[in-house]
Amino acid sequence: QSVLTQPPSASGTPGQRVTISCSGSSSNIGRNFVYWYQQLPGTAPKLLIYRNTQRPSGVPDRFSGSKSGTSASLAISGLRSEDEADYYCVTWDDSLSGVVFGGGTKLTVL
Amino acid sequence: QVQLQESGPGLVKPSETLSLTCTVSGVSISSYYWSWLRQPPGKGLEWIGYMHYSGSTKYNSSLKSRVTISVDTSKNQFSLNLTSVTAADTAVYYCARDRPGEGYFDPWGQGTLVTVSS
Numbered sequence: 001q002s003v004l005t006q007p008p009s010a011s012g013t014p015g016q017r018v019t020i021s022c023s024g025s026s027s028n029i030g031r032n033f034v035y036w037y038q039q040l041p042g043t044a045p046k047l048l049i050y051r052n053t054q055r056p057s058g059v060p061d062r063f064s065g066s067k068s069g070t071s072a073s074l075a076i077s078g079l080r081s082e083d084e085a086d087y088y089c090v091t092w093d094d095s096l097s098g099v100v101f102g103g104g105t106k107l108t109v110l
Numbered sequence: 111q112v113q114l115q116e117s118g119p120g121l122v123k124p125s126e127t128l129s130l131t132c133t134v135s136g137v138s139i140s141s142y143y144w145s146w147l148r149q150p151p152g153k154g155l156e157w158i159g160y161m162h163y164s165g166s167t168k169y170n171s172s173l174k175s176r177v178t179i180s181v182d183t184s185k186n187q188f189s190l191n192l193t194s195v196t197a198a199d200t201a202v203y204y205c206a207r208d209r210p211g212e213g214y215f216d217p218w219g220q221g222t223l224v225t226v227s228s
Contacts (some may be wrong), residue, residue: 002154035213037155044204045155047216056216088155090213098170099145099157099213 022089132205
């Protein structure tokens with residue numbers, strides 16, 4: 001059971017906009033930055049969004065992050081086949097004094 | 111650019127100690143914090159702990175009694191020791207650069223699969 005809650009799966013067709021939610025609590029998302037990672041099949045995770053809304057250089061602006069209260073979301077617009085991957089939300093938990101992950105969302109591009 | 115590479119045995123026997131090394135290139139290991147993470151086959155990611163060359167460490171409370179992360183600045187490497195392993199410790203183990211207290215990991219190593227089996 002993950003500390004952060006994500007839907008196990010999401011899907012969309014090419015060109016569509018998809019959002020992935022991440023729900024936490026006041027001890028984690030409510031007080032700390034949220035990070036998003038993309039894991040393509042058979043590869044290591046890659047930083048996608050940092051500090052709730054920021055994109056590292058090289059990440060397309062089709063990817064955007066937001067946070068409100070104890071929840072966060074990742075939005076992917078103009079969906080492409082190469083976006084098919086697992087997506088994880090991550091943050092620090094003050095009560096656990098450690099990093100916590102969501103269970104991951106498998107995105108399928110139909 | 112910063113690159114990380116994990117190395118170590120791919121097979122460990124139950125009750126023994128899992129030992130892995132992460133070699134960092136492109137930056138001095140003294141400049142940042144560094145973490146170990148893992149991912150059991152077909153499952154999600156788990157943070158194991160981080161270290162700083164100064165000796166500062168922090169571990170996942172669920173693994174704390176079995177984990178030690180240490181550094182060798184002369185080789186620009188840091189290491190993971192996980193004692194008393196069981197089949198539940200079978201996973202791909204990753205090392206990554208860290209910002210403590212955030213959840214920031216970038217970049218990551220390619221990962222190494224460690225199987226616990228007799």
